Amino acid sequence: MDFGSFLSAPEINIKIVTYRDIFQDKAMIENRFGEEYRDRSAILKLDPADLKQLSIKAGDTVILKNSLGKIVVKAEESGYETPHRGIAYMPNSPWSNMLVSDETGGTGVPRFKDISATVTSAKGEKVTELRF
Template sequence: MDFGSFLTAPEINVKVITYRDIFQDKAMLENRFGDEYKDLSAIIKLDHADFKQLDVKKGDTVILKNSFGRVVVKAMESGYETPHKGIAYMPKSPWSNMLVSDETGGTGVPKFKDISVTVTSAKGEKVTELML
């Protein structure tokens, strides 16, 4: 066994903000279970500094987890010039919904804009598949 096998993968905490995407919506209308929809939906967009801290590359899979669920998605750089360390973006989708609290505070509407998750490298794991 080598020394590296005892080290844990870097882990960061981020707040996830969900958003709607017209290209993702178009892909969903064409085939909700197709590869194009998955490629546009099963992603998290991270700040450049968060990318470096996690030691992942664009398109690598990462594990997102909190007390409500666990999901594997692809990591992408957000591309925003203004730094937003600790804030990540995900399209509204079944993948982001796996992390949403069932608590609604009496409103009946889940909190899609303020999801706290821990992010770690998935080291080659595949994106979480949707159950039919």
């Protein structure tokens, strides 16, 4: 068990893998500044055991943080049968892109599907707004 889970606000390290979602794509086409697009983008799908370790339930907001930035998104249970503790899934979006590193090793290809971050409960904080 990692040290973070003993803190009063448990923090765990996760690897975020991004993916495409048809409903999110449709929402983006209709209005990329709209509520539906935000609701379908700013989400993190976690293993139920990770939700438990974070002392949160599905629908609560969490803070995702790494050296690139910090965002608040809604936590969801992934629903996948195979356990995936430490790995979380997120639709590819401007929100996930706030945490993607510019370190490419000179290849020109960022690691969009391989994001390392910490996750903690956001204690009711609102989902990050989309702006620069």
